[in-house]
Amino acid sequence: MLYQELPRIESSPLDGWSRWLVPAAIFVGALTAAALLVFVGQPLFAGAVVLGGLAAGGFVYLRPPPDINLSEPLVVGPDFSLVGAALGLSREPTALTTGEGSLLIVNSSYRDRFGGSQPPLELGADEQAKQGLELAKSMAWRDGAGCVAGIGTHAGVSPVEVERVGGHRELLLWRFPDPSPIDPLTRAVRQIEGLAGERLASAAVMAAIVDAKGRLLAANSLFLERAVGRPIGESNIRFAELVDIGEDQRMRLVADGEGAAPLRAVHLPASADGHGGEGTFLLFDAADAPAAAQGSNLQALLDFLPIGLALVDRDGRFLTMNEAFRRAAGVSASTTPVYPGDLVVKEDKAAVADAVRRNARGPAMSGDLAVRLARQTAEPVALTIAGLRGLGDAAVLLLLKDNSEEAKLKRQVAQATKMQVVGQLAGGVAHDFNNILTAIIGHCDLMLMRHTPGDSDYDDIQQIKSNSNRAAGLTRQLLAFSRQQTLRPQVLQLPDVVSEVSHLLKRLLGETVELVVKHGRALGPVRADPGQLEQVIVNLAVNARDAMQLKGGGVLTIQTYSVKADQVAELGSDILPVADYSALSVTDTGCGIPPNVLGKIFEPFFTTKEIGKGTGLGLSTVYGIVKQSGGFIFADSRVDEGTRFVIYLPVHREEAGAAKPRKTEKGKPNELWGSGTVLLVEDEPMVRSVAERALTRHGYQVITADNGEDALEILDKGEPIDLLISDVVMPGMDGPAMVREARKSRPNLKVLFMSGYAEEQLRKSIDIENVNFLPKPFSVTDLAEAARNTLGAK
Known part of the structure; x- marks a missing residue:
């Protein structure tokens, strides 16, 4: 939690108006008491008024000193108390950071899961996880939101969702949701309490949901009527208190008495691996009912469960499967396979058949197999095989999880990562190419100044410039794909x-x-x-x-x-x-x-x-x-x-009081001439050369430097500089760092940045007051116009 502490400034208890309040309260109390005594004749009331005045004066005199001196101006930074209260309502681990990832505030779930208040970027358990967190941060800062699945932290694997928030979109909101998006136990509770439970009750099937500690979470009406006798509500009822397992290992309801008939019981685990006691208990009352009716009841229940379940007999043939299993396996009711091996590819048939045979005839156990389904060979799935005993012809239980959504999310993350890498590559290529095109287009403009239409070389120069502009259009396409182009919205x-x-x-x-x-x-x-x-x-x-x-x-x-x-x-x-x-x-x-x-x-x-x-x-x-x-x-x-x-x-919502952009008119060639001294800082010699010649031809005196350090040395000599034109990205000291240092001694220095990267991409680094930006490649006219506008700006 982020706290902001204000300085405590002591002050006298009788400073200002408060020192006159004590005698005033006593004087008024005395007058009121005298009036009551004379006109009403009640000495008790008069005494009470006097004591009240003394108490009020004493309160003012003895009140604790204020924490803030009201004579000093009060400056308070951002208050995150309301934000903290809002984050505390979320059950998901949530954190609010700056754009760089510095931690501002976290909720209690975040501290409980990760054991402290580490910044989200430091939660990665390995280098791959840290790269995934950086990717989610970059996606959110660029697109407004980003997500990455399967981030490994010291608290386990978890997805991460990042969103760009704040009044100026300068903050990041991190969420670490539950890595398992579907809770089978919760879904089972809702179904048993709803229509599914009522249908089971009408089929003479009692159903109860039990958690890992054996507590009864939900039950259908038939079980409540026979075993509990009242609604569950908030009471802590244990399932073991409601049922009894006799010497014959058969289950009976305690409410039915000692001589009650045994029940057929089926336990359907909530977890896909089949481990743990939590899940659904089915109790069949009619032990002597026809097998077809019992099978119908069981099938009705299986079709309502969210987990893919199938029953296999001792010979390895399917007895039944629910709808969730059919969807996960990709089979329809009309094309039900005979053996479990028919669901998988040829290479996995032997392993599945062997596992089914061992669980059907050997000791009851369970295990997972990574197999590839015949309908979907690209992504392996987890098939859980568990042995069953005491359930008629059913000898093996198969559990199959539909992980198509998880596989889809993995493909989306891989695609986003690939697009991110290609975008960075495209942006870097376009930046270097823009420097080359700036030199070509600039030299073409300089040569055209010495030629007139009709000269033998004029058309050739125009053709070179035209082809260069086409190449510049190609770089704009690359920058548009990588979302690094300069937009004028x-x-x-x-x-x-x-x-x-x-x-x-x-x-x-x-x-x-x-x-x-x-x-x-x-x-x-x-x-x-x-x-x-x-x-x-x-x-x-x-x-x-x-x-x-x-x-x-x-x-x-x-x-x-x-x-x-x-x-x-x-x-x-x-x-x-x-x-x-x-x-x-x-x-x-x-x-x-x-x-x-x-x-x-x-x-x-x-x-x-x-x-x-x-x-x-x-x-x-x-x-x-x-x-x-x-x-x-x-x-x-x-x-x-x-x-x-x-x-x-x-839809764009216009902010109240927002200033409308000022329209600028294109300058005519004869209006682009200027005067003054320009300090030109550019690390690329070809760009620096053409820019120097262009500015000199338009009337400026130009001083050049090839890096930020040399430019600062020139400024320290006291040279009169009217305009500083600098590249943004340079080896050593970059342009923004140089300008911040130069503005310490020359606060009114006018600055024009130029770069092959987009202004939006550099906006964070060039967030300096009173600077202009010129994207590369530019022509001689573009440079002269930008210099003129920067010098004329107030």
């Missing part, structure tokens, strides 16, 4: 963006594709970069056109509509948070996407087009732009029917 309406780009789409789609645009009502505004959003629509439309041309044409439908929070809640999506969204759907009637390809479409460099007809960056760019804009994108497709992409962008 604005508050806008989706129908306006679609209208702006619809005329371009009509030319791109051709005559064989019909464009249909539909707009919904009451769409909320969104905050996004309009240029990047147009690129998203164009990329999706071009892909749809190519898919429909394989069928000779079709219809492309672009629709915008509003999605309210209650509608999102009804969807039940684990990915889409409950909030208000403005949605954009792009639907085509093309050839569709096969299911084995649909999960890979957003991966970079993945394409189904012919060699030379696709880079594989179109949909990955769309994915990166949508995620960086705070949105979500989903794809649904059916072969030969078409594909539908849906983009959800959160």
